Amino acid sequence: MRVIVGRVLLGLGAFLLVAGILGVAWAPGAVKKTPVEVDQKTDLTGTAQRLNTSTGETRELEVKYTSITKSDTEASDDDTVYFKQATCLVEVDGETPDCVEDDDPRLLSAGEETFSTDRTTALAVDGSKLPDDVDPYEGLVNKWPFDAEEKDYEVYDNVIDEPVTASFEGTEEINGLDVNIYVTETQEAPIDLGSDIDGLYSDRKEYAVDPVTGAIIRQVVDQQRYLADGTLVLDVQMQYTDEEVDDNVIDAKDNIASVELLTKTVPLVGFIGGALCLLAGVALVLTGRRTRTTKAAHSS
Incomplete structure (x- = not known):
């Protein structure tokens, strides 16, 4: 179960990081027009x-x-x-x-x-x-x-x-x-x-x-x-x-909120949330594999 949850978190983390990169590299040029x-x-x-x-x-x-x-x-x-x-x-x-x-x-x-x-x-x-x-x-x-x-x-x-x-x-x-x-x-x-x-x-x-x-x-x-x-x-x-x-x-004020959402909030959530999800995902995958290896060793 930990491995499955870990893989889900890895996928979510990768998605958030891509969203953060797009918020920094693409959003300003697309929104500020x-x-x-x-x-x-x-x-x-x-x-x-x-x-x-x-x-x-x-x-x-x-x-x-x-x-x-x-x-x-x-x-x-x-x-x-x-x-x-x-x-x-x-x-x-x-x-x-x-x-x-x-x-x-x-x-x-x-x-x-x-x-x-x-x-x-x-x-x-x-x-x-x-x-x-x-x-x-x-x-x-x-x-x-x-x-x-x-x-x-x-x-x-x-x-x-x-x-x-x-x-x-x-x-x-x-x-x-x-x-x-x-x-x-x-x-x-x-x-x-x-x-x-x-x-x-x-x-x-x-x-x-x-x-x-x-x-x-x-x-x-x-x-x-x-x-x-x-x-x-x-x-x-x-x-x-x-x-x-x-x-x-x-x-x-409405337009400022929209600009800041795409150019500041999305990158911030993407980078921080993505990093946390990746770290948690890696930890769960590794601990999940160790648990399965330990159980296999005991059963043999």
């Missing part, structure tokens, strides 16, 4: 000062910004994920939808983009490797990489069509989740305000990022747009809604 199935809606709210071009005066208004990001699962592969993103900034006036028609006076800006990122580094894919219908971006776009470091990163700004430096500013805790804080700043960059009107763009964004998964937990925006002569056209301050932040923290 941007999924190819993404359907995410992000909401920011705040206030703005908007120029009335007919009167030359500005007025304060409540605004909301909606971003819907969906992956193109069929076009994506093991290395690359393709995204389609629709954004809309509108004035809140009564029951206001996430976006409105082009001729609606509540519309402040709207746009659609397609882009592609590396599933491991989260960096935008080199434009030379993209099909014609995908916009060539540079730097990070919609998330940080897994295991985000306490260092500066380059983040793409689609208003000026170039990356800007996101400086690491420290750490913070949001609803029990430790996050890294990164800040981007742009000062009076030349832009097209629309209809070939030259303008200037200043922007400051603060990103609170879960360093384990690279997910953006909170974003705070302080942005201004001016005519070339310095006349203020739009001054916006907005951030993720409280509900958005709460949901992001919950999702991040």
